[in-house]
Structure formats: C-alpha cells, structure tokens
Amino acid sequence: MPKLLSLLLIVVGVVIALVATTFSSRFLVNFGDETGLPTVHFVFDPNVIVGASNKHLIWFLQVSDLHFSIYHDKAGLRPFDLTRFCEENINAIKPPVVLVTGDLVDAKDSLNVGSDQYLDEWKTYWNVLNSTGVLGKTRWLDIRGNHDAFNVDSLSASGNYFGQYSAQGREGNMHSYHYVHRVDEDRFSFIAADTTLVPGLRRPFNFFGYVTEDGVETLKTFADESKSSNGTVWFGHYPTSIIVSSPGIRSVMSSGLAYMCGHLHTLGGMLDRMYTFHKSGNLELELADWKDNRRYFTHTHWYNDVCLRSTD
Numbered sequence: 001m002p003k004l005l006s007l008l009l010i011v012v013g014v015v016i017a018l019v020a021t022t023f024s025s026r027f028l029v030n031f032g033d034e035t036g037l038p039t040v041h042f043v044f045d046p047n048v049i050v051g052a053s054n055k056h057l058i059w060f061l062q063v064s065d066l067h068f069s070i071y072h073d074k075a076g077l078r079p080f081d082l083t084r085f086c087e088e089n090i091n092a093i094k095p096p097v098v099l100v101t102g103d104l105v106d107a108k109d110s111l112n113v114g115s116d117q118y119l120d121e122w123k124t125y126w127n128v129l130n131s132t133g134v135l136g137k138t139r140w141l142d143i144r145g146n147h148d149a150f151n152v153d154s155l156s157a158s159g160n161y162f163g164q165y166s167a168q169g170r171e172g173n174m175h176s177y178h179y180v181h182r183v184d185e186d187r188f189s190f191i192a193a194d195t196t197l198v199p200g201l202r203r204p205f206n207f208f209g210y211v212t213e214d215g216v217e218t219l220k221t222f223a224d225e226s227k228s229s230n231g232t233v234w235f236g237h238y239p240t241s242i243i244v245s246s247p248g249i250r251s252v253m254s255s256g257l258a259y260m261c262g263h264l265h266t267l268g269g270m271l272d273r274m275y276t277f278h279k280s281g282n283l284e285l286e287l288a289d290w291k292d293n294r295r296y297f298t299h300t301h302w303y304n305d306v307c308l309r310s311t312d
Contacts, residue, residue, distance in 0.1 A: 056230065058181065058188050060097035061090075062297040064237075064262025065289035067147065068121045069106035079124050081294055086132035093298065097181055097190060098138050101262040101287065102145025102237030104166065108203065115150035115203035122165035129167060140167040141179055143192045145237035145263065146207065149200030168192070176215065178222040180229060188301065189226035191256070193219055193236035195243045209238035211245035219252045231301055232256040238263050239286050240278070254280035257301065265289040 068079055090098070105121035108114070129135055144162050152160045155174045163169040168177065175194045180187055195209030211219070226232040234253045236243075239261050243249050253259055259282055266272050266288045274286035288295040 055184075056186055057300065058097070058183065058186075059093070059095055059298065059300045060099060060190075060233075061093065061095045062099040062101060062235070062260050062287055062299065063290050063295075064101040064287045065103040065145065065265060065291050066100070066125070067103055067106040067289070067291035068124050069108065070118055070120050071110045072106060072108065072112065076124075078291060079128050082290065083128050083132055085296070086128065086134040086137075089296070090132075090134055090137055095138055095298075096183070097179075097188075098134075098140050099190070099233075099235045099260055100140065100142035101235055101260060102143050102196075103147040103262065103289075103291075104142060104145070104162075105148060106291075107147045107150040113203075115147075115206075117148075117151055117159045117161055119161060122161035126165040135167055139179065139181065141190055141192060141235070142166050142168050143194055143236060144196050146196055146200075146209075149196040149198070150206060151202050152198075152200040154199060176218055176222070178225055180226075187229040189222075189229040189232040191219070191222045191226060191232060191234045191253070193234055193249065193253070195236055195238050195245070195249070207242070209236075209243035211243060211249055213246070216245055216247065216249075216252060219249070223252060223255055227255065233258055233260065233299075233301065234282075235260040237261060239274070240284060241276075250278045250280065250282070253282060254278070256282055258283040258285065258299075260285050260287065260297070260299070262287050262289065265291070266293065 063082075063085070066078060066082060067073075104125050105118070107117055107121065109116060129140065134140060148162055154160070155163075160174075163174055173192070177192050179190045179192070181190065182188075193211075195211050195215075197206055197208075197210055200206060223232075232255065234256045236259070240248075240250050240259065242263075245252075259278075261284065264271070264274065264286055272288065276284045278284060285297065287297050290296070
C-alpha cells in the first residue's frame, strides 16, 4: 500500500509539472545539442557581444539527490564516487560555486519502507567534504531535500543532523538563505529556497514541498536584496510544480535568471531530461540524481543575464 501511494503521488506530481510547462519569448533556445539539454541565450541586450575575456563570467556546478545510505549502498559507491568528483572534477573545472540541491542522505530503513535519520549517513556525507578539502576549493551550497527532513520534528530538533554535518548547516543556514559571490566589481546571487515540510513527515508522506507565509516573505526579501547583483540563480530541491505556496513561488523568483532543482530523479528512466520555462521567462532545470546516474550540471552565467549554458 505505501508503494502504491508513493507511485500515485509521483504520477500526480508529473502531471502537474507537464501541465504547468510554458515557454517565453525572453529566450532564444537551441535544442540541437548532443546532450539533449537546451542551450539558452538571453536577448535582453542585442548589442552585447561575448569576447575572449572571462570578465563578468561565472561558472558553477550542480549535483543533486546523493542518497548516502547505510542499507541500500553497502559498498559505499555513492560516497566513493563523490569523493573522486570532489578531488578530480572540482580540481579540473575549478567552479567558484557548487549547488547541492538536497537529499544528501537516503534516510530509508532496511526494508525500504519506513524512514529515519541515521547519523552514520550524515557522518559519511561530512567526511567526504572534510577529507577531500572541497570546502577550501569552492563555495559548497547545500540544502535539504525531503529525505533529509524525514521524521525531523523541527529545525532545532536533535535529529536534524543537517545543522552539524552539512556545509551550510554549520554556517547557521538551516533553511532558506542568500549567498552573494563577488568577483571584482561583479556580484552574483544564489538564493536557496528550502521548501521541505516542517515538521518533516515520515516516508512516504513527504513528497510535496510547502512554503509558509513567513517563508514567502523571507524569499521576497532575498529577491529584493539580489536586485543589485549582475544576476540571480535560485535553487532548491523540489520542482516548482510540486511546491505549494501562496503566492506561487514562481512569482517570487520571477526576477531571477534560472531555478535549479532535483527530487524527481529520472522517474524510473521515463524522463531523462526535465526542464521548463516559467511565464516570467525563468528557466527551470531539474537535474537527474547522483544516486544511480552520477549526474551533474555545469552552468555558465555571463554578465547581465545574457547567456546560460547547461550540460551534464
């Protein structure tokens, strides 16, 4: 019965996402890339020409849905491969920022039915960050997903291990937060939208995101703060189509460049690439998981919202 309910929730979420898909004339889009992902060129200023300099340029990576597990990855391949990613890929690409969009741990019991927060899973995640020294190489912006909130009564609960065993939790960013990356005179905003449930329900009743009125006001404040930046990227765990909020969260993030998320994986291989455009023109990209597919995105953002290049 729980598996049937979970499947039903997933199907409902996908239907909502497909109905909500819309396009905007704010972009010129090329779908001919061999990766199957869009190359998106913004057309705000046709007089701006991209030159050979990397001035006003920022590139960043995204990983999502790590699902470190003590029961369903006993060989430890997920943290082993993330260790290599932090030591090899990060060293080669040298991104100033890495977005980690939730589900850092699996939090599922041995029968794959119930849920709980297992300290060893969180320790494994922190050990990867600590042992690789990745926090000294890049700004690691992690955020909670629904699995990270399973069975967590409150943000201050003893079982909320995000606060002690994540990069941003240790800095006091337990929920939504706004990080500004500065390069010379440029400012690039990254706004983390934590829409996990508080209190966190146990599995399988924790699939949709929700933003309280206070949460919406916090995000509006971040949006206002980001107006002085060259560009703003939003990120979170849930696709916006399965986030309940009033007003709709898409309107709150409408002044941004794009929204990066995870959560749906590949829907059992049925939807390998998921992206959409909001009515405001924002691009939304849902990244497939690290758990089974070892996916990551490389994004490039260039001066005044002119160009975004996404590959995996």
